[in-house]
Amino acid sequence: MITPQKFFEIVPQNLNMNIRSELYSVNDFTFAVAVILSAQATDKKVNEVTPELFRIAPTPNKMLELGIDGLKQHIRVISFFNNKANSIIKLAEILADGQGTDWKFPNKYHTRDELMKLPGIGQKTANVITNVLWGAPNIGVDTHVFRLAHRYGWVGAADNTPEKVEEKLRKKIPSKYHAITNHVMVLFGRYTCTALRPKCETCPLFDICNAADKKC
Numbered sequence: 494m495i496t497p498q499k500f501f502e503i504v505p506q507n508l509n510m511n512i513r514s515e516l517y518s519v520n521d522f523t524f525a526v527a528v529i530l531s532a533q534a535t536d537k538k539v540n541e542v543t544p545e546l547f548r549i550a551p552t553p554n555k556m557l558e559l560g561i562d563g564l565k566q567h568i569r570v571i572s573f574f575n576n577k578a579n580s581i582i583k584l585a586e587i588l589a590d591g592q593g594t595d596w597k598f599p600n601k602y603h604t605r606d607e608l609m610k611l612p613g614i615g616q617k618t619a620n621v622i623t624n625v626l627w628g629a630p631n632i633g634v635d636t637h638v639f640r641l642a643h644r645y646g647w648v649g650a651a652d653n654t655p656e657k658v659e660e661k662l663r664k665k666i667p668s669k670y671h672a673i674t675n676h677v678m679v680l681f682g683r684y685t686c687t688a689l690r691p692k693c694e695t696c697p698l699f700d701i702c703n704a705a706d707k708k709c
Contacts, residue, residue, distance in 0.1 A: 494703050495645045497666040504681050505673070507697035512676045514625050516540065520596040521626055522588065523547045526556075526581055528621050529613045531635075534572045542568055552596045553585035580613025587611060603627055617655050621675060630671035634658045637682030638675060644686070644704050 518524035608619040621633035634655035693708035
């Protein structure tokens with residue numbers, strides 16, 4: 494049986510993971526934008542458009558200069574790009590402050606609750622931002638984390654929202670692993686324990702896995 498303790502003891506060491514976000518960014522603002530764009534979209538697809546976007550608009554002020562129509566032209570291949578563009582422009586309006594290309598969030602936004610007051614930033618997005626930028630032990634529950642938590646039986650059928658899954662995971666996963674939970678589970682779900690064709694033959698958890706769809 495794959496317990497959270499065993500998972501985090503075994504997976505990072507055996508797969509030699511580079512435990513970090515794979516989203517492209519150049520500063521705090523662009524990372525927040527990338528996370529907003531990644532909702533219901535793959536990091537790979539987001540990374541196809543963000544290098545050029547962030548070359549032109551790496552700060553809130555530059556994003557406002559680009560404007561909503563210009564932004565939409567850059568992100569139109571991303572799912573729900575109209576709504577995301579609206580949120581990003583509103584976010585830029587609040588954060589515009591004249592900082593340079595090494596833009597950083599003011600200290601008052603360095604908590605999940607304060608970030609969630611900003612346009613386009615919900616609980617999952619705030620968890621990822623605070624975790625990546627400031628090392629907060631918050632768990633961002635994206636599709637990979639949600640899927641693996643159910644696949645391994647760490648959560649039940651009633652845990653049908655990211656918020657409910659996060660609540661359960663914070664209790665079940667030892668606190669010393671909270672800061673890396675999202676990264677490790679995302680990378681493992683993306684490259685090894687995939688949704689449709691899990692690579693069971695190379696999985697370091699094969700001997701203790703009891704997932705219903707395990708390839709024997």
